Amino acid sequence: MKKELKVFFKIFTTTKDAIEKFMNMLNPVIQNASDDHERLYYHHIYEEEEQRLSRLVELIPLISKFEQEKDEKDFTPTNNEFNRLLQELNLEKFGLHNFVEHLDLALFRFTDTERSTLLNELRDVSYRDYQQVKELLNEINTRFDHDYVDPHAHHDEHHDHLARPASPTVVTKSKRKKGFTVGSLL
Amino acid sequence: MKKELKVFFKIFTTTKDAIEKFMNMLNPVIQNASDDHERLYYHHIYEEEEQRLSRLVELIPLISKFEQEKDEKDFTPTNNEFNRLLQELNLEKFGLHNFVEHLDLALFRFTDTERSTLLNELRDVSYRDYQQVKELLNEINTRFDHDYVDPHAHHDEHHDHLARPASPTVVTKSKRKKGFTVGSLL
Numbered sequence: 001m002k003k004e005l006k007v008f009f010k011i012f013t014t015t016k017d018a019i020e021k022f023m024n025m026l027n028p029v030i031q032n033a034s035d036d037h038e039r040l041y042y043h044h045i046y047e048e049e050e051q052r053l054s055r056l057v058e059l060i061p062l063i064s065k066f067e068q069e070k071d072e073k074d075f076t077p078t079n080n081e082f083n084r085l086l087q088e089l090n091l092e093k094f095g096l097h098n099f100v101e102h103l104d105l106a107l108f109r110f111t112d113t114e115r116s117t118l119l120n121e122l123r124d125v126s127y128r129d130y131q132q133v134k135e136l137l138n139e140i141n142t143r144f145d146h147d148y149v150d151p152h153a154h155h156d157e158h159h160d161h162l163a164r165p166a167s168p169t170v171v172t173k174s175k176r177k178k179g180f181t182v183g184s185l186l
Numbered sequence: 187m188k189k190e191l192k193v194f195f196k197i198f199t200t201t202k203d204a205i206e207k208f209m210n211m212l213n214p215v216i217q218n219a220s221d222d223h224e225r226l227y228y229h230h231i232y233e234e235e236e237q238r239l240s241r242l243v244e245l246i247p248l249i250s251k252f253e254q255e256k257d258e259k260d261f262t263p264t265n266n267e268f269n270r271l272l273q274e275l276n277l278e279k280f281g282l283h284n285f286v287e288h289l290d291l292a293l294f295r296f297t298d299t300e301r302s303t304l305l306n307e308l309r310d311v312s313y314r315d316y317q318q319v320k321e322l323l324n325e326i327n328t329r330f331d332h333d334y335v336d337p338h339a340h341h342d343e344h345h346d347h348l349a350r351p352a353s354p355t356v357v358t359k360s361k362r363k364k365g366f367t368v369g370s371l372l
Contacts, residue, residue, distance in 0.1 A: 037294045043347070044287045048234075051280050080266040084273075091277075094237050101230045108223045161229070 001075040004136050005067040008089060011129040012063065015096060016056045018122045019049050022103070025115060045102050052095045059088050077144050086140065093137055096130040100162055127162060187261040190322050191253040194275060197315045198249065201282060202242045204308045205235050208289070211301060231288050238281045245274050263330050272326065279323055282316040286348055313348060 026046045033039035062085055066074070075082055103123040110116055212232045219225035248271055252260070261268055289309040296302055 037291070040287065040290060040294075044284070044291065047287075048284060051284075084270070087270075098230070098234060098237075101226065101233075104226060105223070105230065108226075 001072060002067060005063055009063045009067060011133060012056055012060050015126060015129060016053065018126060019053045022122065023049055059092060090137060093133045096126060096133055100126050100130055187258060188253060191249055193322065195249045195253060197319060198242055198246050201312060201315060204312060205239045208308065209235055245278060276323060279319045282312060282319055286312050286316055
């Protein structure tokens with residue numbers, strides 16, 4: 001479990017930094033929104049990421065505490081603090097998933113080179129991290145066999161709709177173009 | 187605390203039903219989306235509400251258990267299960283907040299009488315319930331004095347951006363109209 005905790009620590013520290021970059025990008029967009037709908041839309045995404053940030057500020061030290069101070073014997077489903085850790089990690093798996101989608105939605109709108117380059121970087125890292133968190137938690141949830149039910153399992157069963165097609169750059173670009181009309185998007 | 191639990195039970199049972207109505211409304215919109223951006227947008231909101239629904243399916247019986255089986259002496263910060271309950275309630279306060287915003291975003295788009303009537307009904311109930319949950323939890327968090335920090339406190343301090351203006355129907359409608367252009371919105 002120590003090995004997994006090290007990975008979680010790295011991933012959630014990385015995504016905390018990514019949230020801050022994304023929030024900084026959204027800030028002027030909210031300030032300069034051209035109408036109420038646009039303002040609410042970005043403000044809403046901003047707040048959801050802000051909520052996630054606040055949770056990570058609590059979670060990261062908890063991961064660190066388990067990694068550094070606890071023994072393998074503490075990693076049992078009868079340990080309440082460990083259960084809480086698992087619950088939080090399961091919640092932040094969805095946090096990462098939703099972040100990837102926030103970035104994808106932003107990529108439709110912020111098509112200038114500077115922002116789309118940063119968004120694509122954040123997107124690629126977050127998607128990879130989401131996959132790894134999902135894999136690790138699947139394995140951990142099986143190992144500890146508590147009664148956790150993954151509300152997303154039925155989505156993942158047949159396909160992973162977050163995945164980019166085989167040749168990401170080319171196909172994704174053309175896919176995006178199809179749906180994109182300048183000025184028509186919120 | 188029993189009195190508050192009764193209120194929480196009612197509110198979260200009501201919102202669970204509201205989520206299902208909202209998801210049913212979104213389903214055909216996702217199916218018939220005119221482009222990738224629109225599809226991702228509604229699918230994303232759908233999934234966030236689906237995640238909330240899954241959490242409520244766990245939370246509602248937990249509230250009920252505390253209301254029916256527990257004594258006031260169980261409501262202490264040293265009771266791990268009670269702490270978990272408080273944490274979940276604090277999380278679902280944000281769930282309700284985000285739901286109100288999802289409904290507001292949908293109101294910009296679904297302007298036909300049938301859908302906007304339902305959305306406005308859900309919106310009014312959810313906003314009132316959000317306010318009540320916020321108030322109850324503020325009081326409870328003070329009473330139990332754990333180290334919970336509300337990540338939204340700085341938003342609420344100066345204003346509540348969710349609030350509708352004094353004459354809700356008239357002013358909100360005109361406010362909405364300002365930003366709304368048929369066909370231009372995602």
